[in-house]
Amino acid sequence: GAGVSQSPSNKVTEKGKDVELRCDPISGHTALYWYRQSLGQGLEFLIYFQGNSAPDKSGLPSDRFSAERTGGSVSTLTIQRTQQEDSAVYLCASSLSHGNTIYFGEGSWLTVV
Amino acid sequence: GEDVEQSLFLSVREGDSSVINCTYTDSSSTYLYWYKQEPGAGLQLLTYIFSNMDMKQDQRLTVLLNKKDKHLSLRIADTQTGDSAIYFCAETPGGYQKVTFGIGTKLQVIP
Numbered sequence: 077g078a079g080v081s082q083s084p085s086n087k088v089t090e091k092g093k094d095v096e097l098r099c100d101p102i103s104g105h106t107a108l109y110w111y112r113q114s115l116g117q118g119l120e121f122l123i124y125f126q127g128n129s130a131p132d133k134s135g136l137p138s139d140r141f142s143a144e145r146t147g148g149s150v151s152t153l154t155i156q157r158t159q160q161e162d163s164a165v166y167l168c169a170s171s172l173s174h175g176n177t178i179y180f181g182e183g184s185w186l187t188v189v
Numbered sequence: 190g191e192d193v194e195q196s197l198f199l200s201v202r203e204g205d206s207s208v209i210n211c212t213y214t215d216s217s218s219t220y221l222y223w224y225k226q227e228p229g230a231g232l233q234l235l236t237y238i239f240s241n242m243d244m245k246q247d248q249r250l251t252v253l254l255n256k257k258d259k260h261l262s263l264r265i266a267d268t269q270t271g272d273s274a275i276y277f278c279a280e281t282p283g284g285y286q287k288v289t290f291g292i293g294t295k296l297q298v299i300p
Binding site: 132180 | 222224230231277290293
């Protein structure tokens with residue numbers, strides 16, 4: 077696709093359930109980021125993948141959060157046992173390589189009820 | 190450590206100039222960016238500047254970089270209501286490290 081694609085665009089889930097959010101980066105982009113934006117807040121870094129290097133997971137808020145990137149392309153962010161404070165927009169972004177412009181998807185809006 | 194700071198809110202009248210400021214801490218930053226987020230949308234790249242530049246102009250947008258003070262600013266000339274959005278400053282530190290974003294400045298344009 078032409079841009080970063082995220083799915084689902086909207087997700088409402090019950091507290092305690094697991095959710096998976098998917099990101100399709102721009103083809104050929106080796107760097108992939110996940111960010112979280114809570115209502116009225118700035119961007120919170122979650123995780124960063126760069127090529128075949130070990131991901132930078134330093135922003136994951138708890139062990140309920142994990143992410144994978146398969147084949148250096150598609151990434152999945154998994155939140156286990158969701159809590160209400162997990163409600164936020166989860167933004168994925170990719171760039172050609174480190175230091176290049178990063179492009180964002182439209183985000184996955186997660187609401188935990 | 191990495192830290193990018195911005196003021197939270199700016200209000201200007203339509204037709205005036207807007208100046209959004211940002212400070213960063215990593216002197217090894219190579220790229221500095223401005224992103225715009227309209228309500229309910231993702232972030233879109235507005236403009237960026239290399240750290241070896243002092244100024245970049247693109248139509249109504251002017252980016253100024255003061256490396257000595259680690260200060261970045263975005264000036265929007267003839268601000269329009271369509272410019273109302275949140276503006277994020279971001280830096281790319283040296284090495285294979287994550288991009289760091291500021292908290293975002295919400296620009297309100299009053300007709």
